[in-house]
Amino acid sequence: MRRINPTYDADDLYDDYDDEDYYDEEYEAQEAAMLAAQYGSSQDLNAQQQQQQQQQQQQQAPPPPDAFPAAPAPAPGAQSFIISNSKKQNKKGKNKGKKSNANAQHPSQQQQQQQQQQQQHGQQGQSAMDLTGKVFQMTELLDGVPQARIREALQAHGGNMDAAMSQLLDEAHANNTTKGTGTDSKPAAASKPVVLSLGGAGKGESSSASQTPAAAVASAAPQANAASAAPEAAPAPKPKAAPSSRSGAGAGAGAGTASAGAPGPGAYAKFVSKLDKLKLDPGEADEKPNLNLVVIGHVDAGKSTLMGHLLYKLKYVSQRDMHKFEKEAKVLNKGSFAFAWVLDEHEDERERGVTVDVGVKYFETEHRCVTLLDAPGHRDFIPNMISGAAQGDVAILVVPASTGEFESSFQHNGQTKEHAILARYCGIRKLVIAVNKMDMCEWSQDRFNEVVESLRAFLLQGGYAAEDLIFVPVSGLAGVNLVDPLPAGVADWYKGPSVAQCIDAMPPVARPANKPLRMVVADIFKTILLGPITVSGKIEAGVIKEGESVMVAPSMVLAKVKGIHRHRGKEIVPAKYARAGENVDVGLQGIEDTMVGLTSVLCEAKFPIPVVQYFEAEIATFDGLAVPLLNGTQVQLHTQSSQAVAHILKLASVRQPDGKDKANPRFIRKNQTARVFIQTQDSICIERHDDFRPLSRILLRQNGVTVAAGRVLDFKSPKKKKLR
Numbered sequence: 001m002r003r004i005n006p007t008y009d010a011d012d013l014y015d016d017y018d019d020e021d022y023y024d025e026e027y028e029a030q031e032a033a034m035l036a037a038q039y040g041s042s043q044d045l046n047a048q049q050q051q052q053q054q055q056q057q058q059q060q061a062p063p064p065p066d067a068f069p070a071a072p073a074p075a076p077g078a079q080s081f082i083i084s085n086s087k088k089q090n091k092k093g094k095n096k097g098k099k100s101n102a103n104a105q106h107p108s109q110q111q112q113q114q115q116q117q118q119q120q121h122g123q124q125g126q127s128a129m130d131l132t133g134k135v136f137q138m139t140e141l142l143d144g145v146p147q148a149r150i151r152e153a154l155q156a157h158g159g160n161m162d163a164a165m166s167q168l169l170d171e172a173h174a175n176n177t178t179k180g181t182g183t184d185s186k187p188a189a190a191s192k193p194v195v196l197s198l199g200g201a202g203k204g205e206s207s208s209a210s211q212t213p214a215a216a217v218a219s220a221a222p223q224a225n226a227a228s229a230a231p232e233a234a235p236a237p238k239p240k241a242a243p244s245s246r247s248g249a250g251a252g253a254g255a256g257t258a259s260a261g262a263p264g265p266g267a268y269a270k271f272v273s274k275l276d277k278l279k280l281d282p283g284e285a286d287e288k289p290n291l292n293l294v295v296i297g298h299v300d301a302g303k304s305t306l307m308g309h310l311l312y313k314l315k316y317v318s319q320r321d322m323h324k325f326e327k328e329a330k331v332l333n334k335g336s337f338a339f340a341w342v343l344d345e346h347e348d349e350r351e352r353g354v355t356v357d358v359g360v361k362y363f364e365t366e367h368r369c370v371t372l373l374d375a376p377g378h379r380d381f382i383p384n385m386i387s388g389a390a391q392g393d394v395a396i397l398v399v400p401a402s403t404g405e406f407e408s409s410f411q412h413n414g415q416t417k418e419h420a421i422l423a424r425y426c427g428i429r430k431l432v433i434a435v436n437k438m439d440m441c442e443w444s445q446d447r448f449n450e451v452v453e454s455l456r457a458f459l460l461q462g463g464y465a466a467e468d469l470i471f472v473p474v475s476g477l478a479g480v481n482l483v484d485p486l487p488a489g490v491a492d493w494y495k496g497p498s499v500a501q502c503i504d505a506m507p508p509v510a511r512p513a514n515k516p517l518r519m520v521v522a523d524i525f526k527t528i529l530l531g532p533i534t535v536s537g538k539i540e541a542g543v544i545k546e547g548e549s550v551m552v553a554p555s556m557v558l559a560k561v562k563g564i565h566r567h568r569g570k571e572i573v574p575a576k577y578a579r580a581g582e583n584v585d586v587g588l589q590g591i592e593d594t595m596v597g598l599t600s601v602l603c604e605a606k607f608p609i610p611v612v613q614y615f616e617a618e619i620a621t622f623d624g625l626a627v628p629l630l631n632g633t634q635v636q637l638h639t640q641s642s643q644a645v646a647h648i649l650k651l652a653s654v655r656q657p658d659g660k661d662k663a664n665p666r667f668i669r670k671n672q673t674a675r676v677f678i679q680t681q682d683s684i685c686i687e688r689h690d691d692f693r694p695l696s697r698i699l700l701r702q703n704g705v706t707v708a709a710g711r712v713l714d715f716k717s718p719k720k721k722k723l724r
C-alpha cells in the first residue's frame, strides 16, 4: 500500500447509517445466492448448519491424518493481551496493585465495605435483581474476573456498567503491569511489554507465546481430547477456561488459549447492544460522503492510465508534473505510460510498466470525497489486490475492448474474472465497468456490446445484481469520456454518464459506527504531525477518537491515539474523531513500532477483535482448484486483515448435488460448497460471520491461484476421536 500524496478527507456516513440497511436480508440473500448460483446450492445456510451439527452429533469425527503437520508455536506476542509498559502505567499499576493487595489481606474490611456499598446501592434504588443481571452480563464480558469483584465495582459506581467495566479493565491493566515488573519496588524495563492478566490466563497460567499447539487445541475446543489433538506435542496443560462460554471483552480472551481472543457466541451482540445505547457525538458537520473506490482489472487493461488521466483532468496533477512524467517516461521508452506514472510512483513499477502495490490517491467530485485505490492487475500481486479490494466500497473494473486483449483478459487465466469475483467476496456490490481502449476498436458499438454481454452474463452469475452494474465506453489514454460526456461524433450511440459522473452518483455505503471499533491497518509511515507510528486504513466499524486508547491486534497492546487526519481533496484536515467508512491516518503513541504491522487491526480496547488459530468455515471452491482439498491440505489464507499459511484441519461436510450435506468427505473438488475446520500457522484477527460480516470473509489460495472463498462460522477445532 502506498500513500501517494498524503491526505484528503472524506466521510460521513454515520448520519446515513442504518443498521437494518447494512445487514439487510436482501444482502444476506444475495450472498447466499452467490454461493448457491456458483456452487450448486440453494439451501439456506443456517438450516445447513443446523443439519450439519445434527449430522455431526450422529457421527463421530475420525482422528486427523497422522501426516497432519503440527503448527509451530505462535509468534511471540500473538494471542496475548499485552499493554505497553510506560512509566505512567507502571505508576498506576503499582497504586492499583497495592490497593487490591490491601483488599486481599483484609477480607473483613472488604465485607464491611461491601455492606456499606450495598446500603448505598439500596439508597440509589438499584434492585438486587438489576444488579444480579448486570453482574451476569459483565461476567460474560470479563472472563476470569470474580463475580464478587464485579458486583463490588458495580455497587461502587451506582450500577453504572460502563464505569464499572472501565474500572475493572484499568485494574486488570494495572495488575498486569505490576506483575510484569516483578515486584512493586522494581521498575520494569521501560519498553518490555507485559501480559494483561484479566481473563483465564491471569492466575499463573502460561502465556500463549510459550504454549504448545496441543494446549492451544485443547483450550480452544473443550470437547476435544487434548492428548489426541497433537500426540507428538509436549504434555498439554489442563484447559482452564471453556472458550465458548466467556467473552473476550478485551479481556476475556484468556491469554494462553488457542481461542485467546475469541469471545463466545453471542458476546459480540451483547457488547453491541450496550454500545447502541451510547449516544455518539455527531461531531463536526461533514460536507460530502466518503467513497472508497478500488480500481481492478487484468494486467495492462489501462487502470493506472485511466485514473491518472482522470486525476489530471480533475486538476489533481499539475501540467508541470505531467510534462515531467511524459519526458521521463520517454527516456525509459515507456512514453505511453506517462499517465500511469501519476499512480505508479515506484521506480520499479515505472521501469517495468507494471503496478505492484496498491496506489492511494484522494480526490473530490461534486458530491463525493473519494479515496482511490489503484490495485495491481498482475496475477503475482493478487494479495495486494485483495488488500485494496478489502478497503473498497465500490469498484471500477477496467477491461480492454481491443481485439485479442479482451479475450485474453477474460479467459480462464485472465484476471478480469478473478478480480471481479474477489471484489465481490470482499463485499463490493457496485461496479462501474470501464470498457477501455475504445480508440483501438474505433469506438465500435458492436464491440462494446460484445464485451458488455460477455461480462454481464459472467458478473450476474458471480453474484452481482444487474442494477449494480454500469458499463461505460472510455479511452483512458485519450482521456475520452472520463470527466466530460463524449464529444459529438465519437460514439453517438452512447448516451450514458462519464466515469467521473458515475463516481459522483455512487451512493455512499453505510458502515456501522455503533459497533466495536475495527480499523484494518493498510499502511504505516512517519509524519511530522502524527509522529513516528502513523497508520492509515479504512475504519470498518465504530469510531476512533483522539486521545483515547485503542487495542492493536494481534499483538494486543494498548496505544493512545495521538491524532487523526482526514483527507479532503488535496488537503489534510486534523479531526477529533473518525468513524466507520472513513479512510484516515492515525498517529499512535505508547507502543513500539514492532507491535503494529500491515494488517494489524486497531480495535475497541474493551472488545478487541478475536485473535485465533482455529476456526470453522463454510467455503465455496473455484474452478482454479486443480487438486481436490484433503484433510491436511496447505493453503494460503487471506482475510481483510491477515495473510497466513493455513491447513485444512478437517473436511466436515460437503454439499451434494441433491442439496444434502455429506459428513466427513474424503476430499472436496472444484465448484463445491463445504464446511471445513481450518488451522492457521500464526494467529489471525477475524470475526464470526454472525458477529461482523466484513471481517469474517476468507479467501484460500494455492500456488498463486484463488481456489476458494468463504466465511468464518465459529471459532473451534473439530472433535477428535479418543486415542485408545
Ligand SMILES: Nc1nc2c(ncn2[C@@H]2O[C@H](COP(=O)(O)OP(=O)(O)OP(=O)(O)O)[C@@H](O)[C@H]2O)c(=O)[nH]1
Pocket: 297, 298, 299, 300, 301, 302, 303, 304, 305, 306, 336, 337, 340, 353, 354, 355, 356, 375, 376, 377, 378, 436, 437, 438, 439, 440, 474, 475, 476, 477, 478
Ligand atoms: N490505445 C490505448 N492504450 C491504452 C489505453 N489505456 C491504457 N493504455 C495502454 O495500456 C498500457 C498499460 O496501461 P496501464 O495503465 O499501465 O495498465 P494497468 O492496468 O494499470 O496495468 P497494471 O496496473 O500493471 O495491471 C499502457 O501502454 C497504456 O498506454 C487506452 O485507452 N487506449
